[in-house]
Amino acid sequence: MEATKLEPLFNLQELEAKLNGNGRARANGLTGWDILSVDQFDRDKLAYIFGRAEEMREMVERVHGVDLLKGRVLACLFYEPSTRTSASFIAAMERLGGSVIPITQGVQFSSVSKGETLADTIRTLEQYADVIVLRHPEIGSARMAAEAAGVPVINAGDGPGEHPTQALLDLFTIKEEMGRIDGLKVAMVGDLRFGRTVHSLTKLLLHFDVSLRFVSPEILRMPLKIMNEVRDKGLDARETHDVADVIENADVLYVTRVQKERFSDLDQYNEVKDQYIITPDLMRQAKEKMVVMHPLPRVGEISPEVDADPRAAYFRQVQNGMYIRMALLAAVLGKA
Known part of the structure; x- marks a missing residue:
């Protein structure tokens, strides 16, 4: 009797191809974006990001992580205390195979305490990282950082401004x-x-x-x-x-x-x-x-x-x- 061929429950290669998107990122205008304000998003972009998030959840539930961002580096720069946001970004990058420079504690002991400007700190970090996540107590700080940076900046909260x-x-x-x-x-x-x-x-x-x-x-x-x-x-x-x-x-x-x-x-x-x-x-x-x-x-x-x-x-x-x-x-x- 011929054995019944079982279809795999989960095709990792198929999901990775899906996550790579076949050019959909370019079509949605997100590649190289700074994420500074919700004003950048309309219903179409929201639907796009939500669809991608659902795919990410499927991937995590099935195989825990992929190498989609292998070789890429995230700099996490937090001037205010954070548990969820910083850990979430770090986990997100590592689930995608990337690595992280976590500057989430002791910023007061860094070059900032020596009087270094935010712009200079950002210009330094972009020498090491492909993307920077910033939390800062001042409104407009993320936009200022984005103007200084040559890599994407993501606003993780600027004082009482936006998140x-x-x-x-x-x-x-x-x-x-x-x-x-x-x-x-x-x-x-x-x-x-x-x-x-x-x-x-x-x-x-x-x-x-x-x-x-x-x-x-x-x-x-x-x-x-x-x-x-x-x-x-x-x-x-x-x-x-x-x-x-x-x-x-x-x-x-x-x-x-x-x-x-x-x-x-x-x-x-x-x-x-x-x-x-x-x-x-x-x-x-x-x-x-x-x-x-x-x-x-x-x-x-x-x-x-x-x-x-x-x-x-x-x-x-x-x-x-x-x-x-x-x-x-x-x-x-x-x-x-």
Whole structure:
């Protein structure tokens, strides 16, 4: 009796060819890009990156890593503390076969402490690296770095400005969890004034037909500039001080911490830091099909008891960050 020929469950060569994209990176205009702002992305580019991220997830789940970026080097330059973002970029590069120069601790002991400018630091690192990821406390620092660099620069957060890769992973998580973006009611809760994650996510959501609810204390309201952009798009958007006003109808509850490091007056911080806490009791008022998200770290604004709720997606959100950053690194290095 002739043996039945079994088809392989997974073809690594086929996936690597798929990840190489057959020129799709060039067609989507991403090769050599600096990733500085969510303003660079429209719906087509979002769909493209999300498709690549799904392929990266498939690859990681099946074979853990490939050599797509073998020989390429990432310089991770973080002037502010970071756990998730720095680890996510490092993991993303290593999953793709590249290597990393991690400058994520002790920047104060580097040449910066000797008075070296950001531009000179960037020009130095580009001698070693093919792409630079930068986190810096000043708005506009990523753009300044990109102007100095001859290699792609990716903004990993510039003070209270933007955090584009976080916004991309947030939007990807919404799509993955809810199956769609159009038609959703998205509520953002907490520090909307200094929260760069909500600034960037709101800008991305302007490409979709969504309803927006902004929940914050008066002193932490969403900046007027962003509210004007929302209104100019004609989206249904409202502000409130009470999370109870939005919890029953929200499809997405995006919670942020009140950032102590952004306050010069600690009395003001202590006044608002515990104003919103998501608890199991509050979640009983929410829809059965919805999602709770948080960019992390949290400092009490989501009760640990909520972690067991299947609607709590913040750790799945973290994992999605690696896939999005893998897709971006491959894209800007011409391997998407």
